[in-house]
Amino acid sequence: MHYLSTRNKQLQYTPAQAIAQGLSREGGLFVPQQIPSLEEGALDAMKEMTYPQRAAYVMGLYLDGFSSEELLCFGEKAYSAEKFDAPAIAPVRRLDDSTFCLELWHGPTCAFKDMALQMLPHLLSASLKKNEESRTACILTATSGDTGKGALEGFRDVDQTRIMVFYPKDGVSQIQELQMRTQEGTNVGVCAVDGNFDDAQTGVKQLFSDESLRKVLDERGYFFSSANSINWGRVLPQIVYYISAYVDLVGLGAVAMGDPVNVCVPTGNFGNILAAYYAKRMGLPLGRLICASNSNNVLTEFLTTGVYDRNRPFHHTVSPSMDILISSNLERLLYDLSEGDADLVSDYMNQLHTTGRYEVNSLLKEKLFACFAAGCADEVQTKAAIRNSWEQYGYLMDPHTAVGIHVCSQYRNSTKDDTVTIVASTASPFKFGDTVLEAVGESDLPAGLALLDRLSEVTHHAIPAPLEALRNKQPRFDLCVGKGQLCNAVLDFLN
Numbered sequence: 001m002h003y004l005s006t007r008n009k010q011l012q013y014t015p016a017q018a019i020a021q022g023l024s025r026e027g028g029l030f031v032p033q034q035i036p037s038l039e040e041g042a043l044d045a046m047k048e049m050t051y052p053q054r055a056a057y058v059m060g061l062y063l064d065g066f067s068s069e070e071l072l073c074f075g076e077k078a079y080s081a082e083k084f085d086a087p088a089i090a091p092v093r094r095l096d097d098s099t100f101c102l103e104l105w106h107g108p109t110c111a112f113k114d115m116a117l118q119m120l121p122h123l124l125s126a127s128l129k130k131n132e133e134s135r136t137a138c139i140l141t142a143t144s145g146d147t148g149k150g151a152l153e154g155f156r157d158v159d160q161t162r163i164m165v166f167y168p169k170d171g172v173s174q175i176q177e178l179q180m181r182t183q184e185g186t187n188v189g190v191c192a193v194d195g196n197f198d199d200a201q202t203g204v205k206q207l208f209s210d211e212s213l214r215k216v217l218d219e220r221g222y223f224f225s226s227a228n229s230i231n232w233g234r235v236l237p238q239i240v241y242y243i244s245a246y247v248d249l250v251g252l253g254a255v256a257m258g259d260p261v262n263v264c265v266p267t268g269n270f271g272n273i274l275a276a277y278y279a280k281r282m283g284l285p286l287g288r289l290i291c292a293s294n295s296n297n298v299l300t301e302f303l304t305t306g307v308y309d310r311n312r313p314f315h316h317t318v319s320p321s322m323d324i325l326i327s328s329n330l331e332r333l334l335y336d337l338s339e340g341d342a343d344l345v346s347d348y349m350n351q352l353h354t355t356g357r358y359e360v361n362s363l364l365k366e367k368l369f370a371c372f373a374a375g376c377a378d379e380v381q382t383k384a385a386i387r388n389s390w391e392q393y394g395y396l397m398d399p400h401t402a403v404g405i406h407v408c409s410q411y412r413n414s415t416k417d418d419t420v421t422i423v424a425s426t427a428s429p430f431k432f433g434d435t436v437l438e439a440v441g442e443s444d445l446p447a448g449l450a451l452l453d454r455l456s457e458v459t460h461h462a463i464p465a466p467l468e469a470l471r472n473k474q475p476r477f478d479l480c481v482g483k484g485q486l487c488n489a490v491l492d493f494l495n
């Protein structure tokens with residue numbers, strides 16, 4: 001199977017080329033030439049498999065040139081008992097007979113990014129070997145919090161890679177900043193940017209497109225690569241957990257094999273819900289894909305009207321990892337729904353670039369509305385969802401997951417569709433302790449790590465080990481640069 005760009009179908013790439021390169025030269029995203037189907041009996045066979053075995057099977061359908069032994073080895077390293085504190089890796093938890101949370105935050109950084117960023121380094125390293133690449137990959141990442149730590153932890157001490165993360169100085173939570181500044185590893189760098197997330201993101205994009213910097217790097221034996229969810233190597237590992245969750249629901253007796261299940265996903269860059277879409281296209285019996293947004297509800301509007309319009313105020317919310325107005329991975333969905341019409345996709349993306357807006361044609365609207373539902377939660381609704389779940393089910397959830405739970409019940413009330421639903425749970429509540437404590441009625445909150453203790457006292461939940469361990473770590477990085485100085489920071493880092 002080959003990979004193509006969403007904006008140009010002329011060139012074909014092997015999976016290893018698509019993963020090493022990350023983004024196609026003309027700005028398109030890599031997509032598989034065709035979406036593979038789950039084989040007859042595959043779901044039954046998966047009941048008996050471990051999570052790494054499930055991952056190896058599903059990823060193998062997409063990765064020509066990677067052997068199943070190789071993929072199983074990656075799966076066992078990425079999803080090991082040392083790294084994940086739940087034996088199921090991505091367990092499903094029952095709230096009631098028709099609502100199940102798929103917990104994706106049992107990895108080393110306590111957010112769902114680990115599900116993909118623990119796997120991506122293995123895929124990337126192997127891709128470099130297969131491509132006979134002799135240079136070292138220099139991975140640059142701008143982060144609003146969770147991606148940066150996830151990428152640092154995934155790539156630390158991985159051969160033939162260096163990773164540098166830029167975060168907005170005042171745009172991440174205290175715990176997120178501490179997580180990054182204490183990062184261990186010999187190939188990692190962390191740098192604050194004096195500005196907001198857009199400044200960091202724009203700065204990194206400029207480095208990627210700086211031809212003279214590219215030349216300097218090449219002479220020194222480096223090339224740039226990306227760990228953001230534009231990389232196919234991040235979307236692919238996410239397909240696995242939807243299939244795994246379905247198999248587990250059958251195992252629990254919540255549904256019979258073949259029955260449809262809805263999925264509700266708190267969404268930012270559209271990566272996580274796109275993975276659910278691919279799982280459905282592979283033949284997994286999924287019904288509605290419900291897209292949940294916070295007050296930055298550009299996707300709610302798009303999925304209900306067919307108009308994408310980023311010309312709107314940007315809101316800082318209590319679910320910061322979803323504070324995004326340009327959802328990059330939507331491009332892959334448009335490509336698939338238009339049956340590979342790269343010209344049409346290019347046209348929409350150009351409109352988005354120049355005017356900040358596009359409207360899809362009526363055929364695409366019909367397909368979008370048939371497959372997806374969408375809704376959003378404001379700050380009050382998000383906190384109410386945390387409190388209600390805690391009071392009603394004794395289930396503690398973070399604000400991102402709460403957006404999903406709110407939209408799930410909103411959808412049920414308005415449609416009367418009572419299909420069993422998997423809600424993606426994307427972060428540990430301990431990562432957003434201040435909001436969670438406020439939601440359950442606490443006031444006079446302490447700052448920093450003392451929040452962990454308070455949340456633990458109030459809820460009688462144990463503090464996740466990776467967060468507990470922050471207490472004994474010294475910050476290693478204190479670099480902070482101005483908006484225009486990212487280039488020097490990278491050159492110093494590579495020296």
Ligand SMILES: *Cc1c(COP(=O)(O)O)cnc(C)c1O
Pocket residue numbers: 111112113146147229266267268269270271272273321322400426427
């Ligand atoms: C990244 C993130 C999201 C959004 O996921 P997308 O793939 O960007 O849609 C939601 N919740 C948390 C906690 C995240 O870190």
